[in-house]
Amino acid sequence: MEGIGDLMTGFAVVLSWQNLLYMLIGIVLGVIIGVLPGLGGANGVAILLPLTFTMSPTSAIILLSCIYWGALFGGAITSILFNIPGEPWSVATTFDGYPMAQNGKAGEALTAAFTSSFVGALFAVIVITLAAPLVASFALQFGPAEKFSVFFLAFCSFVGMGKEPPTKTIAAMMLGFALAAVGTDTVTGQLRLTFGSTELLGGFDFLIAVIGLFGIGEILLTMEEGLSFKGKAAGISPAVVWQTWKELPRYWMTSLRSCLIGCWMGITPAGATPASFMSYGIAKRASRKGDQFGKGEVEGVVAPETAAHAAGTSALLPMLSLGVPGSPTAAVLLGGLLIWGLQPGPLLFVEQKDFVWGLIASMYLGNIVGLIVVLTMVPFFAAILRVPFAIIAPIILVVCAIGAYTVHNSTFDVVMMLVFGVAGYLFKKCNYPLAPLVLAIVLGDKAEEAFRQSLLISQGGLGVFFSNGLVGSIMVLGLVALFWPVLSNFYSRLLTSRRA
Amino acid sequence: MIQTLGLRTAAVALVAAVASFGSPSAMAWEPTRTVEFIVPAGTGGGADQMARTIQGIITKHSLMKQSMVVVNKAGGAGGEGFLDIKNSKGNPNKLIITLSNLFTTPLATGIPFSWKDMTPVAMLALDEFVLWVNADSPYKTVGDFVKAMKAAPPGQFKMGGTGSKQEDQIITVAIEKATGTKMTYIPYKGGGEVAVQLVGKHVDATVNNPIEAVAQWRAGKLRPLCVFDSKLLAGKDKIAGEMSWSDIPTCKSQGLDIEYLMLRGVFMPPGVPKDAVEYYVELFKKVRATPEWAQLMADGAFNQSFMSGADYAKWVEGEEKRHRDLMKEAGFLATN
Amino acid sequence: MEVGVAAFMALLGVVTVIGSLRVGIGWGAEGPKSGFFPFWVGLIVVAASLYNMAQAYTKGSRKLFASWSQIGQVLKVVAPLTIYVAAIPWFGIYLASALLIAGFMRWIGRYGWPLVLAISIGLPIVTYLTFEIWFLVPLPKGPIEELLGL
16 A cells, blocks of 8 residues: 555645646647547647656656646547547547437537546556556566457457448458558568558558548538538537436446456557447447447447546556557657656656656546546537538538648548548448448557467467467457357347247 | 747747857758658657657757657658658758668568668667567576577577567577577567567567667566677666676677667758758757767667768668678568 | 449459468468468458349349439539649648638538638638647648748
8 A cells, every 4th residue: 555655745746836737738738639630649749748858857747648638538529529539549439429419419428428538547547556566567468469369359349239231341341451451561571452552551540541431421421411501509508517427327337347448458558449449349238228329328438438548548557667658649758758867667666756656646636637627618519519510511621631641741641531531421321330440440450460479479379369368268258259149149049948 | 828838949949049140150051941850660669769859859959940840650661751751852851860671671672762862961879789588587698598599499489579571680580590590580569569578478589779678677677698789888887786788798709799780860852952961960969969868878878879971871881781681691682 | 322332342352352462371380471361351351242232233222322412412522622632732731721611611601701711711820820830740831831931
């Protein structure tokens, strides 16, 4: 329990007016960054990093990490309002968040998203406070085979749950895998599927696909329906926050499960994006209202947001204690630490107590400040939906184009965004599911890389995936998740036949 | 708030500019707009860290009127970034920092570029490579390690490294050649990840750069066996127990005759004015004089060679030849 | 139309298969080669798409999935967006964005010129300040920015 005492020292370090001001600035900037697609938390942190060199390391890391929290919060806003995920980990939030907004429940969706983000982050910070060394040694267990098993599980828990025809699901998912494979093959360093084009060297970025498929595709669908020329009349009052809060405790089980998934994925480090997908998938199966998911169910917002935030927060732990960043943003923060002369690694917790516990204390405070800031903005954000379509649509298009460009500073990506946009519209019309496609793009190359690294280690033997208790049990969980629909079907049939 | 920050930076820059007017070193050419500093690798890697440190130093000490932005173009093993420079003929507001992929990427992938398509500016430093093993492993010296490797069946020893057919794998092949053994090389995406895989005992050895593994070394998780350089590292400060950087023996002295250093240098697009090149050479000289730079060099135990102009070009030419030979020997040349 | 989408996906599948064949699709001594996964993935895309195509054909859903007027509506966005995307490399993102917003608001929204101009000129300026000044992210620029010396 010495962690608690250290934490109190940390609070003492953090609690100064100046630091609180930095927190506020950081959160607001972070939200802006999170809202603008393409300008991810990594950009924001990277760009502001040089500006912080004049501050003390503690103040600087507070400012930067609050940008990070802000971006985590902000990513949900555009997902819910416009079906455009501002950050990769908010894709799963669109599934239910956007339908909620369409049903005039934008305020509820935003409140639920922000609150669950807060819960997830808080849970993760508590885990970090109490179990940092333990958690770090757990992370060390993860070699390629273990990583592959985690991706496998994430995938299995998500597939096989749509209502679309299975062949279409398979086609969409496999197309996602194919797109993920374009570019340089990490394991051999070979170029593949680029067909000599320089633009394809970097492969297809997930964000560009998502901006196109979801954002542009949605605008095209709205256009076709031709009814949303007037803004959505959404009842917006600050009371919406209280009403939603009264409802949220009902989902404590989903919340807890998502927290655990998020922490686990953040630490391994698989990252926030698979965590959000996995959490959504499992929540859908576990929930009694599972078949209502995708039509605007609050639980479908709670699950991915909680997990994403828990993962995003716990990803900082391996960064601090092992020097391995769990996300691009964490990678840039890592660079910052080095510039300040702080060496991330096992000794950081021993040698730089003030700094580490100051940072952890700022996670608590930053999240509280963040929650207050974003909740006060809920009515304002929801009001954006009142802006008439003919004004907001071109603005969204421009913001999408800028977002697509900034991912790689390439105009080719803007073209790809357009192609993905049209494809997204056609897929929607022809009843192809988009979620498996984007999931395959996110996880495809990482999973393949881990798979092939494992086989290099085992010199070709597939037994490596069951070689120890950890990897074996995750793989079995994955298989169970994959065949769950079949199993549960079989089980219920068994029950009925017994009764008969 | 940011606006005020921006204004403050602008004001500081202005003061600095006025000050430099009075000094005799006032230069004819200066960047006319924001300078893009391209990193042909992902965020968080060695090159990225160095570029961002330089950006920080330039901003903090107001060494340049215009601001500098770091842009990552990592696609195609960095080919994306190099092609961008190659195709920005005559643009004096673009720089690129290199790692060994300047030589390895065109050879391994056939992406059409070479250092001759760019204007060499300066060598900032050379990055060292060290042979690391897990501190729990029984290998205390290179001799132990090589002996164990020879005793094990071929391919059983696993070497972790960054990327495929790049510097880490070149060294691995060189070790295999020198010892007559066969290892399995496992490519990962970043140097930090490689070091942690070694700590987690998922691989048996790595050839991480000092800065990638130093934290784990200090924590007593890793053990350095030798450095792939002809002379000892510079740092005399104790890092782990009684050892400092300079206590790591050279591989050659341990009977493993391999030498490899990685270029951390800067290039510009082709066809840029001579004044511009000189401006940046001066700029980097100023960067190198700052305490922050000294700190980075000490943390990472860099080899602090500096070169510019014809010397630099000549050095790069020699390195390119060497890489061609190394890659050819290792069978890494692109076939198509 | 559904047949068309399926055919297009099948085509992408074929392209993937061809691309994979170039880098080797075997399962070497140390695990699969670069092309192994893309190859099978491509084959599955082709197979699934052929099935989908047949399905769409036999079910007689050969009719369009949307009425012509709906498609016209969609084209009202797709056409200007295509021009916009094509114009970015030449005119820079700021001018192109201003034109897109102005055109869209005027043509589809039928708003009065003052509002149209305010938003279409205001947004690029806000964008410029946010991205280039605050966050130092360079966006594509064209002749106008060159003239202004930005």
